[in-house]
Amino acid sequence: GGGRHGGPQRGQRDTRGQAAQPAPPPAPAPVPAGPIRVPRAVTVEEFASKVGRGPAEIIKMLLGMGELKTISQSLSDEAVELLADELGMTIEVVSPDTEPGPEETSEETEEESPELLEPRSPVVTVMGHVDHGKSSILQWYRKQEMLALEAGGITQAIGAYRVHNHDRTVTFIDTPGHQAFTQMRARGAEVTDLVILVVAADDGVQPQTREALDHARAASVPVIVAVNKIDKENADPTRVRQQLAELGLQPEEWGGDTIFVDVAAKQGTNLEELLDMVHLVADLQELKANPSAPARGVAIEAHLDKGRGPVATLIVQKGSLKIGAPVVCGPAWCKVRSMVDDMGHHLEVAGPSQPVQVSGWSRVPTAGDEFKAVRDEREAKRIAQEREARVRQAEYVAAAKPVSLLDLLAKTQTDALPELRMIVKAATQGAVEALVDALEKMDQKKVRSTVLRSGVGAITENDVTLALASGAIVVGFNVRPDVGARQLGEREGVDIRTYQVIYHLLNDIEAATKGLLAPVQQEVVLGTAQVRQLFRTPRGVIAGSYVLEGKIVRNASARVLRDGAIVYTGTIGSLRRFKEDVREVLTGFECGIGIPDFNDIKEGDTIEAYEVREVAQT
Ligand code: GTP
Numbered sequence: 001g002g003g004r005h006g007g008p009q010r011g012q013r014d015t016r017g018q019a020a021q022p023a024p025p026p027a028p029a030p031v032p033a034g035p036i037r038v039p040r041a042v043t044v045e046e047f048a049s050k051v052g053r054g055p056a057e058i059i060k061m062l063l064g065m066g067e068l069k070t071i072s073q074s075l076s077d078e079a080v081e082l083l084a085d086e087l088g089m090t091i092e093v094v095s096p097d098t099e100p101g102p103e104e105t106s107e108e109t110e111e112e113s114p115e116l117l118e119p120r121s122p123v124v125t126v127m128g129h130v131d132h133g134k135s136s137i138l139q140w141y142r143k144q145e146m147l148a149l150e151a152g153g154i155t156q157a158i159g160a161y162r163v164h165n166h167d168r169t170v171t172f173i174d175t176p177g178h179q180a181f182t183q184m185r186a187r188g189a190e191v192t193d194l195v196i197l198v199v200a201a202d203d204g205v206q207p208q209t210r211e212a213l214d215h216a217r218a219a220s221v222p223v224i225v226a227v228n229k230i231d232k233e234n235a236d237p238t239r240v241r242q243q244l245a246e247l248g249l250q251p252e253e254w255g256g257d258t259i260f261v262d263v264a265a266k267q268g269t270n271l272e273e274l275l276d277m278v279h280l281v282a283d284l285q286e287l288k289a290n291p292s293a294p295a296r297g298v299a300i301e302a303h304l305d306k307g308r309g310p311v312a313t314l315i316v317q318k319g320s321l322k323i324g325a326p327v328v329c330g331p332a333w334c335k336v337r338s339m340v341d342d343m344g345h346h347l348e349v350a351g352p353s354q355p356v357q358v359s360g361w362s363r364v365p366t367a368g369d370e371f372k373a374v375r376d377e378r379e380a381k382r383i384a385q386e387r388e389a390r391v392r393q394a395e396y397v398a399a400a401k402p403v404s405l406l407d408l409l410a411k412t413q414t415d416a417l418p419e420l421r422m423i424v425k426a427a428t429q430g431a432v433e434a435l436v437d438a439l440e441k442m443d444q445k446k447v448r449s450t451v452l453r454s455g456v457g458a459i460t461e462n463d464v465t466l467a468l469a470s471g472a473i474v475v476g477f478n479v480r481p482d483v484g485a486r487q488l489g490e491r492e493g494v495d496i497r498t499y500q501v502i503y504h505l506l507n508d509i510e511a512a513t514k515g516l517l518a519p520v521q522q523e524v525v526l527g528t529a530q531v532r533q534l535f536r537t538p539r540g541v542i543a544g545s546y547v548l549e550g551k552i553v554r555n556a557s558a559r560v561l562r563d564g565a566i567v568y569t570g571t572i573g574s575l576r577r578f579k580e581d582v583r584e585v586l587t588g589f590e591c592g593i594g595i596p597d598f599n600d601i602k603e604g605d606t607i608e609a610y611e612v613r614e615v616a617q618t
């Protein structure tokens with residue numbers, strides 16, 4: 001069903017903005033005439049804005065109907081119907097288009113007039129086999145750059161950086177390896193202009209050398225070969241050339257068209273020359289961009305920063321990104337609050353090929369998603385929401401049989417090669433990659449592990465739904481399921497496992513394949529509360545909170561969650577209602593919670609009370 005029809009909701013765009021009467025702003029928005037249209041699986045927040053009410057009011061109505069929802073959760077069609085009744089409005093649920101709306105495509109077709117184009121620096125990815133020296137090359141350039149920096153600025157690891165060479169610069173993507181490269185390409189992002197293929201002269205072409213080459217070719221990206229470790233006694237750069245020539249990379253000196261540079265990354269030998277060659281090849285590509293166009297590019301890294309919230313490193317591909325610009329990136333949007341480069345400088349403007357870390361996002365963008373600057377904040381928000389709705393719609397799938405790690409144990413006896421499907425969530429992109437990497441390195445002869453989806457942030461209902469639909473388990477690494485996800489998981493029997501150390505997860509899988517799953521300490525969540533107001537007292541900060549679900553119990557273990565990520569683990573030290581110490585507080589009541597030794601709590605945080613029980617697994 002292509003959804004090729006015009007999409008009635010577009011003509012019916014909410015008109016509250018334009019129709020702004022000179023009424024006092026705090027007054028509730030007027031109810032629009034005619035039916036209100038909301039996309040299927042609309043979030044509470046979006047629903048609230050469509051009907052002109054506050055999200056808290058909607059959450060309260062839902063509670064009255066026995067539905068516990070947080071502001072970012074989706075509403076079922078039934079819930080929308082009930083809310084419509086309650087509000088006395090006519091509300092229609094529409095399927096979001098599976099194709100982008102006109103706003104999304106209008107600018108894609110714009111032509112660049114050649115006279116506006118200016119040269120830009122190349123964006124380079126370093127690839128090659130394990131231990132052949134990818135990181136060493138990047139580190140050497142990085143070190144030179146820092147030495148050249150007079151004031152010794154505070155370098156920032158933002159996932160990419162610029163290296164100066166004579167009067168020109170090269171942008172290096174700091175995530176060596178073809179997996180990251182391919183992940184980005186899988187998302188449609190073509191950010192790399194040139195690949196440096198590193199081959200150790202003492203080891204020659206290895207499996208990952210071939211893989212890297214395949215990936216570079218698949219992307220039609222030119223390759224320069226860095227033959228590394230030529231300082232080693234058993235170095236044989238000629239053999240490397242022969243091996244690569246067999247793979248179709250004919251060295252220039254042998255009449256081919258591939259540039260080979262012999263280097264020693266440890267000493268920095270010939271690394272300047274390698275940069276010269278990068279410029280030479282880049283010049284042949286005539287890399288150009290219009291710096292005055294609206295900014296566009298790709299997010300190459302993103303994570304949740306404890307202090308600054310979601311941050312993402314963007315590489316601008318064309319145009320110039322400015323502070324305050326409204327930007328969308330996949331289903332995330334932001335009004336650029338700050339831009340920091342790899343030397344910790346705050347930038348006002350970032351032009352083509354410039355990597356910058358941007359804060360101010362509505363949520364953590366996904367590495368590999370493209371970004372673009374749009375007209376205004378309103379449009380950014382709307383496009384982001386439409387995209388999110390499309391994603392949710394796609395995942396609104398029928399339930400299949402859930403599995404658990406224990407099922408795997410049963411399967412090992414029957415199936416020749418059981419498959420463990422996983423959905424992996426973690427607090428940072430780096431952790432996600434490390435986890436996926438570790439899983440892939442596991443012994444695949446006993447169990448085949450497949451990661452269906454991985455991402456940054458809390459485990460959401462969408463993750464659990466996908467797990468349910470595809471017979472997968474959900475694995476969280478320093479993140480927790482939100483309330484909806486946990487309830488859905490419990491109700492449908494989806495195995496949600498959270499870990500703080502990768503090794504523990506690997507151990508569990510290993511044990512399950514051997515049928516040795518030890519008795520585990522099972523965690524039982526007692527309840528969750530939302531922090532609404534902070535009170536500073538001589539004994540520390542007290543979090544004035546509202547119990548959303550279950551109960552909060554004094555002396556129970558507790559975690560503090562911010563956007564689904566664990567920011568602190570401790571205990572409920574004090575629990576009060578109206579100045580009275582109490583033992584527990586139930587759903588729907590307010591209370592004051594003190595968590596000893598943790599004063600960094602913030603409004604909007606979630607406190608999760610839990611206890612640990614020992615259960616035998618049979
Ligand atoms: P992975 O990230 O594990 O895939 O490895 P990598 O390709 O990033 O290799 P890395 O830069 O970590 O280097 C691997 C080892 O080779 C390290 O012990 C380096 O010190 C060493 N090494 C790197 N370059 C040179 C070199 O030019 N000469 C010598 N002798 N050793 C080198």
Ligand code: MG
Pocket residue numbers: 134135136176
């Ligand atoms: Mg490395």
